[in-house]
Amino acid sequence: MxxxxxxxxxxxxxxxxxxxxxxxxxxxxxxxxxxxxxxxxxxxxxxxxxxxxxxxxxxxxxxxxxxxxxxxxxxxxxxxxxxxxxxxxxxxxxxxxxxxxxxxxxxxxxxxxxxxxxxxxxxxxxxxxxxxxxxxxxxxxxxxxxxxxxFQARPPEHLLAHARDMGSFLVQWLRDVPGVHRAEITGPVRRWVPFVPHLDLLVAASVPPGELLSILLGHPLVETGRVQDDGRLELRDLEGLPIMVHLAGEASFGTAWAVTTGSVAHWQGLQRLAEAKGWHLSPQGLGPVGEETPIPDEETLYTALDLPWIPPELREGRGEIEAARQGALPSLLPWDAWKADLHTHTRWSDGALDLRDLVTAAWKRGLRVIAITDHSPAQHVANGLSVERLRKQREEVEKVRAEWGDRILILHGAEVDILPDGSLDYPDEVLAELDIVIASPHMALRQDAQEATQRLVRAASHPWVDIIGHPRGRMWPRRPGLPLDMDALLRAALEHQVALEVNSNPHRLDLGEEDLRRAAQAGVLIAINTDAHHPHDFAYHLFGVALARRTWVDPTLVLNAWEPERLMAWLRERKSRA
DNA sequence: GCCGTTTTCGGCCCGACTGTTTTCAGTCG
Known part of the structure; x- marks a missing residue:
């Protein structure tokens, strides 16, 4: 973009x-x-x-x-x-x-x-x-x-995807300016918080704030801006996203970056470690009171506090400092471990690409596995596939599969609707023909918690279902999604060894953060999918991976990080039990 | 405001639902 x-x-x-x-x-x-x-x-x-x-x-x-x-x-x-x-x-x-x-x-x-x-x-x-x-x-x-x-009670939250785009546009814009020594994204956006109140930038520059302001106002996506009393710049982009620009010296960029990145709880944790050493930690530096030394980079700061550098997405004050001190930071899902997309759409239903072109796009992305999972008939608006069309699609999948050989594993699946009563939108014998089945709620999203939980638990208990897609069906900002007894769903997922999806579409991010943290603690299998309708949607996986890292998901539980052989073995084993 | 070999004007996606009406306009997906 x-x-x-x-x-x-x-x-x-x-x-x-x-x-x-x-x-x-x-x-x-x-x-x-x-x-x-x-x-x-x-x-x-x-x-x-x-x-x-x-x-x-x-x-x-x-x-x-x-x-x-x-x-x-x-x-x-x-x-x-x-x-x-x-x-x-x-x-x-x-x-x-x-x-x-x-x-x-x-x-x-x-x-x-x-x-x-x-x-x-x-x-x-x-x-x-x-x-x-x-x-x-x-x-x-x-x-x-x-x-x-x-509307007024809800804190104004913005899409992380948009805030990250804006952040990189402005950082690029600033880096081209003579006198700007450093420009970085900071704050909740740097921590990959799923929905953010504002975008923060940290800038070290020998340019006066007023001049910096007019440079930023010259960006085609910035609408308004002013210099605040405290010297920070406050801007707003075309979509109403507030942008705070913090200024720092180059020499103390490390501490300034850490404090603006936050979270508050994490920063306070760092300050307590400094105090225990008889030092003082401030945005300006670290050292004995009155003799703080400026610190230019974060690595030096963490090292001085006897810590490994802690990735921003972990800095939530949820025990990461203690874990880091004991050398027990969780092993995180690597950013490049995502090798399979198990939820995608083609022009057969509401996707933008022909099946063949989608597979090509996936391969270019470096994917080793792609599951074609178009909608079931209940999704009229999305042109859901009748049983007849689904079987026709299988023929096309087999053709494309023959063309690609073993360069990429192509699974034929479906995103079958979970009907309001928890039954599925294809008969069992049809589900049995598929390589992989995602069951997702799309309609009747205003059920109460009891109804909704029964519905999802019933779907998760269905022998042919492999993954529950976007379990709450939420869609930011309009649809809050189903209220659920998450523990009941987690129990069902564990019992039937069904995976729960993290739908990486930035409007969904469903499972959300709280749900995913509990799922991770329960040891439930996780599928991180993009629900791609366009080839560029594959990039969404970063939001899903970030969420998994933020919630300390054990990488071995993530289907998309498995070797294709292991994934196939898992699917085969499920089929044999069904 | 765009588009096109049926072509330079007339068509462009539409059906279900809701609340307000008393036969329908507007919203939503």
């Missing part, structure tokens, strides 16, 4: 959202969304297409959009968007996040009551004005008040 493509895509999406609220023609709006999608998928920077006069070759880009892209590349602005934002307040877009409010209802609120943002909506709701608007009844008012309260 290139920053310039993302910057344009976001602006086209915003144009589409604002036009929709204004009530423009639906197909025009769709054209902007399509153009945004094209830019997201584009491998090369759009600048190259512009330079070569090839913008019109991109799908969904016609004369009008090509002109807007050209304008943005030359001026950093799209005048149509600037004008539109003056007419339709962009704060109205916040209202779209509330369930039940779409563009038409937002327009009605704006036009009849002059509501322009969340506070004015809340005021109007409380003043009883909203039910006067046609289309808004008592139920809607109630629901909106509830949604508003929930």
């Amino acid at each position: 290139h920053a310039i493509n993302l910057a344009l895509a976001r602006r086209f999406e915003r144009l589409a959202d604002l036009l929709e609220i204004r009530g423009d023609e639906a197909y025009k709006i769709r054209a902007y969304r399509r153009a945004a999608e094209t830019l997201y998928q584009l491998h090369e920077p759009v600048t190259r297409y512009a330079e070569e006069g090839r913008l019109r070759e991109l799908p969904g880009i016609g004369p009008a959009l090509a002109r807007k892209i050209q304008e943005f590349l030359e001026t950093g602005e799209i005048s149509a968007l600037t004008r539109l934002q003056r007419e339709v307040p962009p704060t109205l877009l916040d209202l779209l996040h509330l369930p039940g409010l779409g563009p038409a209802k937002v327009r009605a609120l704006w036009k009849t009551l002059g509501i322009t943002d969340l506070p004015s909506l809340e005021a109007a709701l409380r003043a009883g004005k909203v039910h006067q608007v046609p289309g808004f009844g008592a139920r809607t008012v109630d629901r909106l008040l509830k949604a508003l309260a929930e």
